Amino acid sequence: MLLLSRVSCFFEQFWEGLLDIVYPPFCLVCGKPGDQYLCTECANRIEIIEYPYCSRCGIPRTDSQGSHCECSGRNYHFVQARCVGIYDGVLRDAIHAFKYDLQTAMTEPLAQLMVREFPRLYPGLKPDLVVPVPIHRDRFLERGFNQSGELALRIAAALRFPFDERLMKKEKKTLDQVGLPESQRSLNLQGAFVVTHTRDVWGKKVLLIDDVFTTGATANEVAKALRWAGAASVYVYALARSV
Ligand SMILES: [Zn+2]
Ligand SMILES: [Zn+2]
Structure with missing residues (x-):
C-alpha cells in the first residue's frame, strides 16, 4: 500500500505539473x-x-472559562490535541475540495499551514514518529489517497520528523462518524485500528495527524491502539476543529 501510495503520488505530481501547463x-x-x-x-x-x-483537547475557550473544558471527564488516550483552525468557511471549503473532490492540489497549501502553526501550538515538541489516522483499504482504493497521510508526509518532511504510514491500518469498516450521535461514535470505532508493526512503535513519542477533529473519537481510538502497542505517548495534531 505504501508503494502504491508513493507511485500514485509521483503520477499525481506529474499530472499536476502537466495540468499547470494546460490549465494554469x-x-x-x-x-x-x-x-x-x-x-x-x-x-x-x-x-x-x-x-x-x-x-487538553484544544477547543477554543474564552478567558473566563478556565483552561479545561468538559473534556476533563473523557478518557483520552492521547496527551493533548491541537487544531490549526475552525472547521468553517474557507477551511471547510478547502478541506471539502481536498477530501471529497479529489483535489490533491489542495494538499500542499493545507500541509504548509499545519507546518507554519506547529511551533506555536506545540512549542518544543519533537516526536519520534509521525503517523496519520489510517483509512480502510477499500476507502483508499476508492479515493486513491489518505488525506491525513498526505498531510502527515509533508509535515514530517518539512519539520524533519521520522514518518511511517505502514505500521498501522484500519482493519474494520465503520459507519461514517458524521451524523452518528456522540454516544455511538466510540462504539462504532471499537477495535477498528490495529498496529501491525509494534516494534516500530514501542517507547515512541508519536505525533498523530488528523484532518478534522470533531469529538476526538477517531483520534482517541487510534491513540488507544498506539498506546496498547507500547507507544510512550501520543499527541494529536489536526488541521481543523469542528465546534
Ligand atoms: Zn477540552
Ligand atoms: Zn481564493
Missing part, C-alpha cells in the same frame, strides 16, 4: 486565477485557533 492554477476556494490553489486572500480568511484554548 486557480484558487480552488474562490476560483481566482493565480499561482496557488489556495490564494493568499482565502488563506488569510481562515479562522486560526489562538490561545485561550483547552489545554
Whole structure:
C-alpha cells in the first residue's frame, strides 16, 4: 500500500505539473486565477485557533472559562490535541475540495499551514514518529489517497520528523462518524485500528495527524491502539476543529 501510495503520488505530481501547463492554477476556494490553489486572500480568511484554548483537547475557550473544558471527564488516550483552525468557511471549503473532490492540489497549501502553526501550538515538541489516522483499504482504493497521510508526509518532511504510514491500518469498516450521535461514535470505532508493526512503535513519542477533529473519537481510538502497542505517548495534531 505504501508503494502504491508513493507511485500514485509521483503520477499525481506529474499530472499536476502537466495540468499547470494546460490549465494554469486557480484558487480552488474562490476560483481566482493565480499561482496557488489556495490564494493568499482565502488563506488569510481562515479562522486560526489562538490561545485561550483547552489545554487538553484544544477547543477554543474564552478567558473566563478556565483552561479545561468538559473534556476533563473523557478518557483520552492521547496527551493533548491541537487544531490549526475552525472547521468553517474557507477551511471547510478547502478541506471539502481536498477530501471529497479529489483535489490533491489542495494538499500542499493545507500541509504548509499545519507546518507554519506547529511551533506555536506545540512549542518544543519533537516526536519520534509521525503517523496519520489510517483509512480502510477499500476507502483508499476508492479515493486513491489518505488525506491525513498526505498531510502527515509533508509535515514530517518539512519539520524533519521520522514518518511511517505502514505500521498501522484500519482493519474494520465503520459507519461514517458524521451524523452518528456522540454516544455511538466510540462504539462504532471499537477495535477498528490495529498496529501491525509494534516494534516500530514501542517507547515512541508519536505525533498523530488528523484532518478534522470533531469529538476526538477517531483520534482517541487510534491513540488507544498506539498506546496498547507500547507507544510512550501520543499527541494529536489536526488541521481543523469542528465546534
Ligand atoms: Zn481564493
Ligand atoms: Zn477540552
